[in-house]
Amino acid sequence: MKRFFYVLLGILLVGLNGCTDKCKETRTFRQFTPRTFTLAQVRQGVQTEQARTLVNPGKIYTKDGFLLINEIKEGIHIIDNRNPASPKMVSFLRIPGNGDMAIRNNILYADSFMDLVAFDISDPQNIREVNRVKDVFPNGQFDGGYWSLNVQQELINDQKVEYVTQTVNTDCENGMTNGGCINCMVFDSRGGIVQNFNSALSGSPAPSTNGTGGSMARFTLYDKYLYTVSQSDLQLFDIKTPSDPKKGNKVSLGWGIETIFPYKDKLFIGSQTGMHIYDNSHPENPVRMSTFDHARVCDPVVVHEDKAYVTLRSGTTCQGFTNQLDVVDVSNLYSPRLLKSYPMKNPHGLGIDFPNLFICEGAYGLKTFDASDAMKIDQLEHLEGFQAYDVIPLNKSLLLIGQDGFYQYDYSNPKKLKLLSKIPVQRPYPAS
Numbered sequence: 001m002k003r004f005f006y007v008l009l010g011i012l013l014v015g016l017n018g019c020t021d022k023c024k025e026t027r028t029f030r031q032f033t034p035r036t037f038t039l040a041q042v043r044q045g046v047q048t049e050q051a052r053t054l055v056n057p058g059k060i061y062t063k064d065g066f067l068l069i070n071e072i073k074e075g076i077h078i079i080d081n082r083n084p085a086s087p088k089m090v091s092f093l094r095i096p097g098n099g100d101m102a103i104r105n106n107i108l109y110a111d112s113f114m115d116l117v118a119f120d121i122s123d124p125q126n127i128r129e130v131n132r133v134k135d136v137f138p139n140g141q142f143d144g145g146y147w148s149l150n151v152q153q154e155l156i157n158d159q160k161v162e163y164v165t166q167t168v169n170t171d172c173e174n175g176m177t178n179g180g181c182i183n184c185m186v187f188d189s190r191g192g193i194v195q196n197f198n199s200a201l202s203g204s205p206a207p208s209t210n211g212t213g214g215s216m217a218r219f220t221l222y223d224k225y226l227y228t229v230s231q232s233d234l235q236l237f238d239i240k241t242p243s244d245p246k247k248g249n250k251v252s253l254g255w256g257i258e259t260i261f262p263y264k265d266k267l268f269i270g271s272q273t274g275m276h277i278y279d280n281s282h283p284e285n286p287v288r289m290s291t292f293d294h295a296r297v298c299d300p301v302v303v304h305e306d307k308a309y310v311t312l313r314s315g316t317t318c319q320g321f322t323n324q325l326d327v328v329d330v331s332n333l334y335s336p337r338l339l340k341s342y343p344m345k346n347p348h349g350l351g352i353d354f355p356n357l358f359i360c361e362g363a364y365g366l367k368t369f370d371a372s373d374a375m376k377i378d379q380l381e382h383l384e385g386f387q388a389y390d391v392i393p394l395n396k397s398l399l400l401i402g403q404d405g406f407y408q409y410d411y412s413n414p415k416k417l418k419l420l421s422k423i424p425v426q427r428p429y430p431a432s
Helices: 002-022 039-043
Strands: 024-038 047-050 057-063 066-071 075-080 088-094 101-104 107-112 115-120 128-133 148-150 155-169 184-187 219-222 225-229 233-238 246-252 257-263 266-271 274-279 287-293 301-304 307-312 324-329 337-343 350-353 356-360 366-370 378-383 390-394 397-402 405-410 418-424
Touching: 024 039, 039 155, 057 101, 057 390, 057 397, 057 405, 066 101, 101 219, 219 257, 225 257, 233 257, 257 301, 266 301, 301 350, 307 350, 350 390, 356 390, 356 397
Parallel strands: none
Antiparallel strands: 024 155, 024 184, 047 088, 057 066, 066 075, 075 088, 101 107, 107 115, 115 128, 148 155, 219 225, 225 233, 233 246, 257 266, 266 274, 274 287, 301 307, 307 324, 324 337, 350 356, 356 366, 366 378, 390 397, 397 405, 405 418
């Protein structure tokens, strides 16, 4: 009888141990905190500050050896990257509600909730606002949580996005958490959630130049125009005088627009349902040529010659289930056709420096490919252990941004990337 009792007790202890040890999980929560601003607070809140650490990095942009990293809805980090092995944080440009950027000569264009703001960045430590085009962007213009404008009360209702990592207990029987997550979205361990400053490298004035952005950009430049995409429209700005942008034409694109990529005199626009191609030979009035349709998924695109490379991924905002790379023949821009699809894990941004193709796989890291043959794209390397959101291939140096921070690689040997430097995030939200 005693033996039976001890056996039964042992079974109970093992069961209890399983519920306390094996059912603990570490999860990353994307937490949304409501906040409200007056229009005056937004428009008077722009200023140059001391350099700060990355917390919630977003888009990246580069020009003349300088790197710009968006801090989602907070502003832009200015980084001297002329020595890729040792990037130096220079300053932080505080811009309430910022998500995207582009640069012509020494003028930076950035969104600030509903406004477009132009900055003189000749002195990266003393950046000056030189112009503002008010009320040109619709509600929820960019990634990082939605916002809305109350015109009558002159208030902006916004959401602050924070990534919080916690260790929580789970219910052994049904897997539900006992720990708390309020106003947040939960991501499992596999979830995924720059176009040239006046030349800093030359003693002589540079000609009219643009910087370079990533594939996730909603801002781009062509000829004498700045192009910006919202969820449904293409808004043009005349920048013949770069420091004095003027609101131009607006082109209706349909719903679910995500990215814009210029190539020669064409615009390739990624949406949740397809890739739109626009003729931009008359830059003031882009005209739709065709659409390459696909399943409802998130969709950035890059182009080289007569091939477009489109990544499709499942995601909470896109409501799709496809994860793949599509290679599209765009030799006939009026009739794009799929050449081949390649399965992926959860592809995000991508970059092409032909024949080198780089694809961010979200929580699965970065993959490099040889794209010499569109019908047989070969994987060369897979780097894991970090989250990858977008990339910019630049003169054998690959710029990569993700939730974990900024990484820089030498891809002289595309089969074996060499880490040059890293700027990690430093979030004030320790695991608990």
